[in-house]
Structure formats: C-alpha cells, structure tokens
Amino acid sequence: MERHDLAETSQDRVRKAGLRPTRQRLALARLLFAKGSRHVTAENLHGEALDEGVRVSLATVYNTLHQFVRVGLLREVMVNPGRSYFDTNTGEHHHFFHEATGELEDIAAENIDFGKLPEAPAGTHIDRVDVVIRLRGHRQ
Amino acid sequence: MERHDLAETSQDRVRKAGLRPTRQRLALARLLFAKGSRHVTAENLHGEALDEGVRVSLATVYNTLHQFVRVGLLREVMVNPGRSYFDTNTGEHHHFFHEATGELEDIAAENIDFGKLPEAPAGTHIDRVDVVIRLRGHRQ
DNA sequence: ATGGTTTATTAAAACCATTCTAAACTATTG
DNA sequence: CAATAGTTTAGAATGGTTTTAATAAACCAT
Secondary structure (H helix, E strand, C coil), X not given: CHHHHHHHHHHHHHHHCCCCCCHHHHHHHHHHHCCCCCEECHHHHXXXXXXXXXXXXXXXXXXXXXXXXXXXXXXXXXXXXXXXXXXXXXXXXXXXXXCCCCEEEEEEHHHCEEEECCCCCCCCEEEEEEEEEEEECCCC | CHHHHHHHHHHHHHHHCCCCCXXXXXXXHHHHHCCXXXXXXXXXXHHHHHHCCCCCCHHHHHHHHHHHHHCCCCEEEEEECCEEEEECCCCCEEEEEECCXXXXXXXXXXXXXXXXXXXXXXXXXXXXXXXXXXXXXCCC
16 A cells, blocks of 8 residues: 555654654655655745645744754755755755746756865864755746 | 045945945945955944944845845855845855854865766756855864 | 653744835936 | 935835744653
C-alpha cells in the first residue's frame, strides 16, 4: 500500500528528528516531502494545508518550518528581503533565482565547481557555501 | 583641502547618477562613501546620520538607499530574513557572513573562481552570481 | 488504561522592518 | 522670480513573522 508507506515515511522523519508526531507536523511533513524537491513559503504551505482540509494555524506552520530547519529536514533560503523560502532539498546544491517571478530553481551541486575558494577567517569555520544565480527575463 | 575634495566627490557621485544633490542625499553619500567598503542597514545609517547632527528621516534613508541601488552606487545584499544590508562595494565580489554576529565581510572577486557554472535557462540571462560563505564561530 | 507532566497548538495581539500617504518643502527651469 | 517637477517628512499602514497566554495533545510512569 503506497499510501501507508508514504505516511510511515513522514511519521518516521518527524520521529527520528526527535519531534512529537502531532497531527499538524505529520500533515505538513507529508505535504512537504511527498513530492520531490520543493521551495515553499510559510503562507504558501499554510494555504496548501487549508486547501487539503488540514486544520493548522499559520503560527504552527512557522513553528514547524523552523523546527524542521533546526533538525535538518529543511533548509532556509534567503533571496528576497522580507520573505523566507524553505527548501526540502537539504543536500549540497545551489539556486537560480528568477527575479521576475520570485521563483527558486535548484542547481545540482555537480553543476557548479569552485576552482578557488577562500579559507574561513581564523576562529571560524565554513557552515556552508550558498551560490545564488540571479536571473532576469521570463522563462520560455 | 581634503575635506573639500571629499565633499565634491560625494556631490559628483549623486549628480552623475542623475539625482538631485539634496542636503540629505549628499550627507548620506558622504557617510556611505567617505570611508572604504561598508555594509549598512537603513536604521544603522539613519542612526549614524542623527549622531552627526544630520536631520533626515528614516523614510528618506530608505528612499535614498534604494535610489542609490537603482543607479548603481550601492548593492543590496540579502543574507538575513527581515533585514537588508547595503554594500558600498558595487564591483564583482562575494561575502563571508558571520552567523554569530550578523556581520558581512567582503571576499574579493579574485579569491573565488568557478571551474564550472551552469548556463541561464532559456529566455533568461544572468544578472549576477552571489556567493555567500556562511561562517560559524567567532573571529579571534 | 490513568493521572500527572511536558510539549504543542491556537487565536489574537504584538512586533518591527519597510512602504505608503499626503502635505510641506526645495531644487531646477523658463 | 514664478512655475513645476522632484524631494522630504511625520505618521499611518502594511505584511511577514513572533509572542502571549490559554487550551489541547502527547508522553511517561505507574
């Protein structure tokens, strides 16, 4: 039964992350991780949940998204002032940002190589390297 | 006279950008460009102006910063949700972002090379490529 | 299962950076 | 100098996000 397997997967993700598998967290996990790589905003995901009849408040969506970031289920991407995007792809990768539409598009890690990168300043270490390629013009 | 030369430079920058050299714009330009490369927030710069006795409203600081971005005197950097940084270095370069302090530090363009970069999707063109190296831990 | 404790959810209010508004002002042009 | 086009401003509004304080759900040891 695919539906049962998928449900278990979402539940497992939440459980393994050390978060209580509440109805809301499970529903949001299912929405986030059922399909492939996604880039959502809080309002975005909240609307989707309501559309599916999942009763969840916007505050809980924010709480959940931040918890998922904290435990490594999501990654937060900042490209637009005043709006956070959450990315279900937590592996090493980069982004195209379509300035015309506000859309994010993944760039697989292997499509960007660094010939040269500076070292972290003394006393610090590199958490991660984010590349954002900002695009103008509409996709065809 | 150094002070006179600096004043002229700020005025020239504003004039050449096609903006009227108003008292506020000149004062802000002087604050921004007198010292070397800077990363400021709007509130940040507003406070600095008030400290120097320059009478200017926060709304004007925002207007001016955005106008300066539009005419290429400044560049907007987004690393923190809910807060924009403005960078007086408009040339090609990248950034260290100190997560512990919220500080930005320039990385000269020549210290990052790309061995490989993807092409822009059909119908779009690359506006710019931003690299942010996120750092953990405090500088020594 | 049950009761007690901890943790999560919620509506509503608060927050805070930023933008808008509409009126007063200033630089520019004729 | 007057007309006009652009600028500044205080204060209100906006909009995404966070907090609050009360309610509800999950957990844990019996």
